[in-house]
Amino acid sequence: MSGIVQRRPIILYEILEALYQQVNGAFCTQRREKFLAHAARRCAPRQVRELEEQMQAAAAAAQRICQAVDCDDPGVQFFFKRWETENEWQNICLAKLLVYTFLDITTPEWDASLSALRSSAEQLFSAPFVVFDVNSGGLSVRPWEEPRPAPELIDQLDQLPLEEEYRWSLFKALSRYPRYIDRLEELLRPAVDTAQRELAALAARMQPAYDRWEAYFAGHTFAQLLEGMTNQAVEEDRLENFVNLSLLAGTEVIFTYNTSNGKDFRQIYMGALIDENARVDRVQMSHEDICGLLRILSDRSKFEILHYIADREAYGQELARKLGLTTATISRHMAILQDAGLIHTRRSESRVYYRLNRDTLHSLLDLTRDAF
Numbered sequence: 001m002s003g004i005v006q007r008r009p010i011i012l013y014e015i016l017e018a019l020y021q022q023v024n025g026a027f028c029t030q031r032r033e034k035f036l037a038h039a040a041r042r043c044a045p046r047q048v049r050e051l052e053e054q055m056q057a058a059a060a061a062a063q064r065i066c067q068a069v070d071c072d073d074p075g076v077q078f079f080f081k082r083w084e085t086e087n088e089w090q091n092i093c094l095a096k097l098l099v100y101t102f103l104d105i106t107t108p109e110w111d112a113s114l115s116a117l118r119s120s121a122e123q124l125f126s127a128p129f130v131v132f133d134v135n136s137g138g139l140s141v142r143p144w145e146e147p148r149p150a151p152e153l154i155d156q157l158d159q160l161p162l163e164e165e166y167r168w169s170l171f172k173a174l175s176r177y178p179r180y181i182d183r184l185e186e187l188l189r190p191a192v193d194t195a196q197r198e199l200a201a202l203a204a205r206m207q208p209a210y211d212r213w214e215a216y217f218a219g220h221t222f223a224q225l226l227e228g229m230t231n232q233a234v235e236e237d238r239l240e241n242f243v244n245l246s247l248l249a250g251t252e253v254i255f256t257y258n259t260s261n262g263k264d265f266r267q268i269y270m271g272a273l274i275d276e277n278a279r280v281d282r283v284q285m286s287h288e289d290i291c292g293l294l295r296i297l298s299d300r301s302k303f304e305i306l307h308y309i310a311d312r313e314a315y316g317q318e319l320a321r322k323l324g325l326t327t328a329t330i331s332r333h334m335a336i337l338q339d340a341g342l343i344h345t346r347r348s349e350s351r352v353y354y355r356l357n358r359d360t361l362h363s364l365l366d367l368t369r370d371a372f
Contacts, residue, residue: 003225003241003268006105009199010244012113013103013269015191016095017249018062024093032059033274035251051273055250057205058272060200062248062276068191075187083166090095090335091136094169095184098177100138100254105242105267110192112184116302121177121191131156131174132350133331137269138253142189143348161332191296209272210244217243222266227318227344240265249362293364296340301325302333306342306356313346315352 003188021028032055040048061128069076076239079095102124128150133140144150153174157167173180216225222241242265246252250273304323308314316334320327334354337343341360346353 003213003222003243005210005214005217006108006242006244007201008108009201009247010103010105010108010113011192011195011199012117012188012201013244013246014248015065015188015195016099017246017252018191018195019069019071019076019080019188020082020091020093020096021059021062021248022066023077024082027082032251046205051292054205054273058202058248058250061202065191065195065198065248068194069187073187075183079184079187083162085161085332085335090339094173096174097134097137097138097170098180098184100136100139102138103267105244105269108244110196114181118178118181120272121181125177131160133352134160134162135335136252149320159327159331161328161335186264199247201367206245206247206272212275213243213245218239222268225268241268242266243268243270245270247272250274290364293340293342293360294368296336296342299333301329302337305330305333305337305354306361309343309354310356310358313355315351315353319354336341 014079036048036052036055039051043051071077071080080093083090083092083094085092099117102117102120104112104120107113107116124143128144129141130144130150131139131141131153154167154171157171160167160170162170162221171201233347244267246269249269250271252269252271253274255271297306305319308319308322316327316330319325320330323330325333334343334345335352338345342357344355345355346355
């Protein structure tokens with residue numbers, strides 16, 4: 001199905017992004033510079049200048065929002081310090097995992113967002129559940145429906161591609177979720193009034209972006225967008241797709257699902273600076289891009305994974321069994337391969353299936369040959 005574009009920013013989401021950028025300044029600046037470098041290879045100079053101006057305006061607004069919060073506070077650092085993973089561009093911190101996992105894209109107001117967040121988490125935690133993946137969009141969680149008892153939470157988290165210290169922090173936070181969300185709300189609430197003013201001003205400047213995405217979804221499906229932008233493929237379904245244009249996370253794209261409280265729809269958090277052609281154009285890869293992909297292919301485990309899925313689809317546990325690796329190791333490898341554009345993914349029920357993206361691989365081989 002097509003997408004329903006939300007024309008109001010989600011205050012909670014935007015405040016999280018502002019604080020994440022403030023706490024992890026150098027990392028976020030590097031991401032913006034990389035985005036502009038890619039834009040320069042496919043856009044006219046005037047468009048690049050406009051993108052840069054919009055990014056500067058968003059960064060300035062984020063700084064003003066953060067002035068209402070003590071970003072050196074140990075609590076803020078604890079919630080927002082980026083978690084290092086094997087995927088060098090992964091945007092993960094404790095605050096994002098606790099919020100994005102349960103955030104309802106249809107409730108942009110601050111108090112409504114927090115109320116829906118708590119309700120969704122309470123519903124999930126009231127019955128056995130299983131955590132089976134983690135990424136920039138939060139935790140992938142589903143109810144446990146098998147007759148045997150669900151694995152202990154600590155055992156579930158041990159399968160995630162996270163360092164031990166992060167898994168332990170996540171275990172404590174999920175075990176005491178209401179207390180952690182109360183503390184996070186206490187830290188963020190001073191920024192709400194400033195955020196509302198700043199986001200209203202930014203939204204007025206971004207009306208053309210809202211119009212552009214509404215026009216896009218009038219003629220395209222979510223599946224077409226997903227295939228074109230992220231190398232993920234989904235079967236056409238009847239799920240509604242709600243699209244939120246993030247004003248402060250202007251270069252990010254996050255896809256999540258909301259099945260809580262009787263709802264069943266897909267959520268797309270789209271950076272306001274991104275268009276439907278924003279994926280990396282592999283035909284225009286820089287030497288840095290080529291070297292990065294060659295480093296990935298030089299890793300024996302990743303190479304064997306790509307060889308195995310060259311002519312078939314496979315899911316994580318299947319790959320772990322075939323290649324003699326743990327599921328956590330497979331998850332780490334697949335996150336890196338997906339970020340590099342070397343695989344396609346397809347979600348079916350609770351499993352994610354992987355297959356080789358031959359287009360990227362062939363482009364890499366052609367460009368490597370041409371470089372010499």
